[in-house]
Amino acid sequence: MALFTENESLLDIELGRILRIPSKFVQGKSDAHPALIKNLAKQMETTGKNILPVMVELVSEDNYKAIENTQILEAAKKANLNFVWCIVINNQMLNQVLVESGKIIRLPILTALEKDIVEVLEYIKTQKYGVSTIKPKEAAKSIVEYRKKNKITSLNFLTKQRCGIGDKTLPKIKDFLVIADL
Template sequence: MEEFSDIGSYIRIPCQQIKLRENEQKSHPALVEAIAEKLKANGRNYLPLIVEEVDEDEYEVLLNADVLEAAQKAKLDFVWCILADEQRRKQIEVEAKQRFEVNILTASEKTIAEMLDYIKSVNPSFRQIDPEQAAKAIVENRSETWKSFRPLTKLRCQIGEKKLKTLETYFCL
């Protein structure tokens, strides 16, 4: 494993030592091709991948996976990365707008409605939700005893089991 002092460092890592996260969705081929063309022309990436070391000389992409896909397509041997760790993963996800830390048990009705409105704008499966109505139902029924988001499915505000995973990305308990 890398020394702790390497965390946050800008390092060059062989492409074959970096893997996509298991649940990582592949980037659109047109996007990968466009990035690959720039990488071929420059011979390197300027936007670093954010990676976490999962084993000795084995890394997993936390952010900018499309750059890795493009580097592989461009047949680059190495890519520039910033090394992160588990502790910094959450911060990276927040900074990259992949995760928010809005506590659904303490946030105002307005904040919850604004977050639901944002989710609705980026996730088509939330389009039937009325953010104000759902936020009101959440605030009126929330309880410090909630250990999961499952009670939301009983509030009759269009939040069902299938939406819980998405909500966990934007809210915490």
Template sequence: MSNLSDIGNLMYLYLDEIDPGNGTDAPKFLITAAAKALNQYGDRNWVPVIVKEIGEDRYQVIGNTFIYAVAEEAGLEKIWCIIADEREETEKLTQVLSGEVTPKINLSQATRDEIKDALQYLIEKPGSLLKGVNLLTATNRIDAAPRQYWKTLDPITKLKCGITKGKLKALEEVFDLIPQPMPDVIKDPAILKSLTTTELKALAKQRQLTGYSKKKKQELVELLST
């Protein structure tokens, strides 16, 4: 659909050719005040809107949605835009770089410093659910845990690091999980304790162990770790 020669170019487009996309959640006051400043200082958006082509002479905003809203409020006929390609990855990256989406890191493979920086960001946010969580304790215990196999963030609540189930929602803002395949034979108690009882029984069945069906979680951990 897109003219490849236009991708990456700065173009002066008519506002009525541009669909706002998902729009901005910026407060009305900020949009209105910025629009007045735009009218006052030259009616030219020196920070361009990022758009992708969706049809002949039709575009959609994928980044800098606040600037589009300001230009619309200011009554501009045309605005400066950068033309992006149509890939989903491009749209996601544009939203991250424009500060409209919080980037996430893969907790399965994150370094200790990445975990620490992400937790510090969350703890210091106004009204944070993680207020009172000890940064170093949480960092060290999450870093040392067998997170490469986690399918959810639930095991964090078992680390005694101050992050309870009610606080897990906050972590979803900055962490993704892309777990590694579980080994056929696991004997490390730390890894086994991070699994559910159902998963432990499945491992016992896979190893053709006997007498596991009625065992509790700790008993299964002991059975599988021998």
């Protein structure tokens, strides 16, 4: 059962549009706890649908990969729903979804205020393992001082700033502190 007419290409699918896609066409597995999946499935059995859409990537005709809200897909399949509401997105849109859902913070360090950098580093410190050595105030001050005198092209300079960010810590913060503006 193709979702496209003969005159449509799968490349014509509008990104960001909510679609009702047959569950069997969407692949993906959630790492959510089985109790959560079971609870969601019971809710969906009652309503007959999901309300929060699954974010999917188009792989090929009638083939989608769930990339966000995968617990909803798994619960919909467990509830034997024939269709699931989805939004087709690309990588750029996925970043926006992750920011909007609060799963990631992306702060552009070239323009960010020192206090904002401190806040993000404090957040990272409370959320991530292996970053307890970070000194948020010292790191933020180092970033602000460094960018006054140098063009920042990477975060590597932080490993030499005595701010608690070393070679092992740097990869854990690079998705939060970014060079380019959003």
